[in-house]
Amino acid sequence: MSLTDRLNEDMKAAMRAGDNRRRDVIRYLRAALTNASIEKRGDLDDAEVESVIRTQVKQRRDSIDLFRQGGRDELAEEEEAQVAILMEYLPQQLSHEELVALVRRTADELNVSSPRDMARLMPALVEAAAGRADGRTLSQLAKEEIAQRSSAGGDF
Numbered sequence: 448m449s450l451t452d453r454l455n456e457d458m459k460a461a462m463r464a465g466d467n468r469r470r471d472v473i474r475y476l477r478a479a480l481t482n483a484s485i486e487k488r489g490d491l492d493d494a495e496v497e498s499v500i501r502t503q504v505k506q507r508r509d510s511i512d513l514f515r516q517g518g519r520d521e522l523a524e525e526e527e528a529q530v531a532i533l534m535e536y537l538p539q540q541l542s543h544e545e546l547v548a549l550v551r552r553t554a555d556e557l558n559v560s561s562p563r564d565m566a567r568l569m570p571a572l573v574e575a576a577a578g579r580a581d582g583r584t585l586s587q588l589a590k591e592e593i594a595q596r597s598s599a600g601g602d603f
Contacts, residue, residue, distance in 0.1 A: 538579050572585045
């Protein structure tokens with residue numbers, strides 16, 4: 448079953464169950480998918496659908512940060528609930544330990560030693576994570592790894 452078919456089935460199930468939050472999240476996602484399909488001028492494959500879902504998750508996480516800064520915790524919690532629903536449609540995310548190991552391994556492979564190497568490291572990390580990690584988290588871990596290597600004087 449394709450991801451689009453699964454979304455359609457889940458929306459029907461949410462409507463039958465009276466789960467308005469899930470129904471609304473899936474509706475908004477389907478609207479974004481329709482827009483992406485129109486922009487592409489063709490049907491989306493599962494990888495493209497996942498990309499749209501990741502974009503939706505990123506937008507909501509940005510909103511969460513802004514709501515928290517503005518003291519609107521109830522709106523941030525609503526956005527977090529929506530993120531949880533969207534995450535069900537993405538591949539299983541890597542754990543923190545797996546991400547740290549991935550960053551170290553990739554940094555070793557690329558012989559990363561200074562902050563200037565971030566431009567080489569990030570694309571390799573994004574490719575290696577293959578959608579199973581948030582770019583913001585990858586960036587933060589990469590910065591920490593580079594800082595650790597820089598302070599060690601390259602002795603690694």
